[in-house]
Amino acid sequence: MFVTITMTMGWITYSKKPHPIEKTLKVLGPSDASYVKMQDNFNAQYKILHPDIEIQYISFPWNNIWRKLEFLIVANIPPDVSNIEQPYLPQFVHMGRVEALDEWMKNDPEFDASSLYKRCLDEGNWNNEQYALPYVFSPVCLWYNKTLFDREQVAYPTRDWNLDDLVSAAEKFTRDLDGDGIPDQYGFFTNNNHWNRYSPFIWMRGGELFSADWKRCTFDDPNVMTSFQWLADLALKTKASPKPIYLSSITSVNLMLSGRLAMITDTRYAMANFYLEKNKDKIKNFVFDVSELPHDKTRASCFVVSELMIPSTTAPERKKMAWDYLKFVVGKEGQEVVAKEDQGLATRIETAERMVAHPGRMPEHDRAFIDSVEYSRYCYWPFPADEQWFATRSDLSSVWNGQLQAEPVCRKGAAGMTKAIEDFSRFHPEKELPVHTEFVPFDKRSGPALADARDETQR
């Protein structure tokens, strides 16, 4: 009886005729619900254009996708197309495991690179070669609770705010509402455990974390050390911000949804939280909007970009199929799918412009994300310094909690990371670290110049 049932189940499972291997495209991507939904829509749309090709989606948690990719390559069963997290792309490029796309881009008349945001394309360009194409992205901007601002009678943030304006406004919100001595309402929070949150505040002060050639760590630059200490002092001195340890059990978005946090820095992906079914009642209680980050000596922001690449180990006869898929995702039809998901922005300019034009729906100033593109970059670090980078991040968590000062941590981090890079060069004199092609310092980027004359209204 048991054998019969087992055999029957096996027959049912495997009786479906398998798709021919040469017509199955394997795509490795995140297992997050929004990405899976987006992939289903990509599949449906791609099926219309290429009815003979079946897409097999290999999903894996986003923060470990590069591990999955690594082991699939080693096991000689690489996906044809893979999502890749930005910080790990240079290492895969360095190891020669990523297909360079320039020839594909040049020889395909249907592909139009100018239709995509150049800054997003730059993220996938290393050693003057394009290795990945971006399909969804978001800079970090300033989300704020308008209802709380109205209640405390504080003027809304504008793109002309500088850091002093931010702190001054944030301080006005911090209150102990129930008299137990613990503040329950705060003005501002930026998650200092994410490098894409603290790096803009360093860049806008003129600091850089590494030299352009990645040969030296510049954590000991005075602008960098001052920035880190400023970030810590937001919670320790000005009390405008809760300590990160306080938010180890609750996310900043949830604190904002509960009406007790006036401003956070986050990407456009935060919108997914605001519009979750379970948060519908909380949304009723406040109006939210978004603004570009405040500035200092220059404007700067960090953006997260989801990119697709072709592993170099993909079989040559399958690379054309992989390239066609890449082209589809960043093309008009694929970008419409991204727009429909309405979380990260489409990297196609025309599609993104339409995404942010939605009168009557929050956030009203959604355009701030597009306006931030020109002065956004991702925060990379050279992979030989991986261990010291993580150790410094661990030390920095003590800076945020007031147990250490930023300066000795930064100096120790700079020394450790520079030594790690030097050791790498010493052991591998024949190898050069990959260079981010368009490493343009923020004060030299084109785009909206620092507004000396203040705009009274946001764009």
Next chain:
Amino acid sequence: MKKYEESRWSGGRFREALAGYGFISGNFLGFLVFTSIPIVISLYLAFTEYHVLTPPKWVGMRNFKEILWCHYEDVPVMEKVKTADGNEFEQIKMKTVTNPDGTTAQAAETVRKLRPNDYNFWHYSYNTVFLMMGIPIGMALSLSMALIMNQKIRGITFWRTIFFLPSVTAGVAVYLLWTWIYNPEQGLLNLFLHHTLGYLGLFPEDHAKWPQWLGSANLAKPSLILMGLWIGAGGYNMILYLAALQGVDPQLYEAAMIDGATSWQKFVHVTWPLISPTTFFIVVMGIIGGFQGGFMQAYVMTEGGPQGSTTTLSYYIFNNAFTWFNMGKAAAIAWFLFLVVFVMTILNWRFGGKKVNY
């Protein structure tokens, strides 16, 4: 004699042996493929530079030198500074230097010191050994609980279940629970201490001075030990001690009582010697487990921080192998850890075994 030798392997005995080997072959093949072959390969990888995506490159003893050797280094001198509000912190001592062009500048004062090549390795080794301080405390607690659970009272089965529950609760759920408990501002522990010790003036009123627990480099490890005791005190060690206690002949206690022994004397001279095999087993397994432990707590609760204070050797091996593409170094650390555990186990058998009464 020859006939006897031939008959050893003839007919039934041979078939019996073949059947025996056949039955264990499945398990043995699994052990070979998934355990012993990977172990041998990892020994080879420990002498290579292997970044997974590129072929391993033989580098000899370099990985071991990197973790175990020392070098001279100019280290910045640190000085303690007090702020106006009474906080003390360390900062780098600066000195004025004169440049060749006659201008002056501030530079860090340094001193030449012998430093380990991999300071982090020794730091994490210290963390691993520190966390093992929970082993004797846990054993004492387990034994105490077993002594209590060994009573013949109504509902004892219920209490045994209750005490055993934390050890069978899913690890990640427990770690997330304790992350909440240890939250310095809103966590159960600080609020409890504030509402109890606070009234006696033994707990600070100022929230900024409340213990940071997992956020403090000094308190993070003791916090993990405390959590480990909560999970493990009523766990398998308690069950082992309970079984051992129930194996002690009650006549020995009667004889001791007749001789006028007190409870403590009964424990020291009867109970403790007779449960020594169990104690020895728990010590050996505890040390082996202790050296390999600390990974889940670091991965789920602290990411190894703050300041690397909760990173153990197992978490360090994981990070080297699967986060930093450094398989060769990870293998070297793993083999070093194996040697340490091997030596400790041998020492335990050699010296600890003498104390065991059978």
